[in-house]
Structure formats: C-alpha cells, structure tokens
Amino acid sequence: xxxxxxxxxxxxxxxxxxxxxxxxxxxxxxxxxxxxxxxxxxxxxxxxxxxxxxxxxxxxxxxxxxxxxxxxxxxxxxxxxxxxxxxxxxxxxxxxxxxxxxxxxxxxxxxxxxx
Amino acid sequence: xxxxxxxxxxxxxxxxxxxxxxxxxxxxxxxxxxxxxxxxxxxxxxxxxxxxxxxxxxxxxxxxxxxxxxxxxxxxxxxxxxxxxxxxxxxxxxxxxxxxxxxxxxxxxxxxxxx
Numbered sequence: 001x002x003x004x005x006x007x008x009x010x011x012x013x014x015x016x017x018x019x020x021x022x023x024x025x026x027x028x029x030x031x032x033x034x035x036x037x038x039x040x041x042x043x044x045x046x047x048x049x050x051x052x053x054x055x056x057x058x059x060x061x062x063x064x065x066x067x068x069x070x071x072x073x074x075x076x077x078x079x080x081x082x083x084x085x086x087x088x089x090x091x092x093x094x095x096x097x098x099x100x101x102x103x104x105x106x107x108x109x110x111x112x113x114x115x
Numbered sequence: 116x117x118x119x120x121x122x123x124x125x126x127x128x129x130x131x132x133x134x135x136x137x138x139x140x141x142x143x144x145x146x147x148x149x150x151x152x153x154x155x156x157x158x159x160x161x162x163x164x165x166x167x168x169x170x171x172x173x174x175x176x177x178x179x180x181x182x183x184x185x186x187x188x189x190x191x192x193x194x195x196x197x198x199x200x201x202x203x204x205x206x207x208x209x210x211x212x213x214x215x216x217x218x219x220x221x222x223x224x225x226x227x228x229x230x
Contacts, residue, residue, distance in 0.1 A: 042221060090158050
C-alpha cells in the first residue's frame, strides 16, 4: 500500500530536549516536505527536499533541521524545541514538486507538545 | 503565489450532490488546480486535479471554467464520510521558477453532511 509513515503520532517533550520526527515513504517519490498546522494559520511549509541530498527552507524553517540521506526518509529535527513549536506536523511526498499533475501523499500527522 | 477564495462552510444532505466552488482569478497559465480534503484528525488527502479540461475520478469531478478563473468540485452523492475541510490549491511549475513546490492551503470550505 502506498503510504507516508510518520512517527511518533503523539509526543510531549520539554523545552530544549532534542527530538526527531521520522517520515518514510514507499513510493520512490523524489519530492518530500514538512508542514505544520496551527489553528487560524492553516498548513505552512517548513522544509522541502527535491531529491536525495537536496533540501531547502520553506516558509517557517526557524528552529528546525532536516536531512535527506536516502530517498525514502526525510526526518524533521528539533535541536532545541520551544513551546512555540507545539503544533501538528505533517510530512508529505509526491513524484516531483511541480504542478504537472502530481498528487501529494500526506502522513497521519504528529501532534507535538513542548512544555 | 496565486491565491484561491472559497466559502468558509457549506451544508449538504446525505445522498445529494454537493458543488464546492473556488475562485482563482490570478491563476497563471501553468498553474494546476488541485483539491485536497482533510477529515478530522487526519492528514490532507488528495481528491482531484486538473489544468483546463473537466476531470472525473472515483472520488469526485472537477469542473473548470473556460477562463480558468474559477472551478467547482462536485461530489455526486455526499455521504457522512465526506464531511471534511476541502481545500482548493494552485500548484505551479517548479523548475526555473521561485516556486518551492509547496501546497498553499487557505482556510478551505468546511463541509457538513446531514443524515
């Protein structure tokens, strides 16, 4: 089954304690990205990757890091989480990022609370 | 980034057709029109996309105006499981542009389906 898998689904952590949210896709997609969803602000792109070893900042990259060492994995790293990073996070992948008919597949989301 | 405008909410009765409108008057010639939906507590889910011609798939139909400045997502027989937030999104070309491949989610249309 084609899918994007995120882990964990729920996480409560303390300020400053480094954490990683994993994302894996089984569709051999080149393009992967991370979004955060906040009430009243909708979904906003954090980082994206057009292919292995190619990553770039989205609209809200501050406080986050990513890596793309393998095509299937795109982890989101919070080196020193702060309460303003409390949010619902989604990983997404698609064949490419271009507009020519590429549907995006989203993970089930990770609800992160930083206290 | 080209913007879309959708009604905040709509209601439908179960088993009846639903027409969800979207205005995108600043659409460019290379923008594809994508529709996603987000069910409660889930990640966004691809519904349908198109460029100029009307499109049908197992989930819905997409009717695109001749000038491409508006489109309508049609659910032929609404079910209770179709209750969700529906997003109309423009996705442009990637390479050779400043586009990051991100999906720009507005506030969407919250669809309520009454039994």
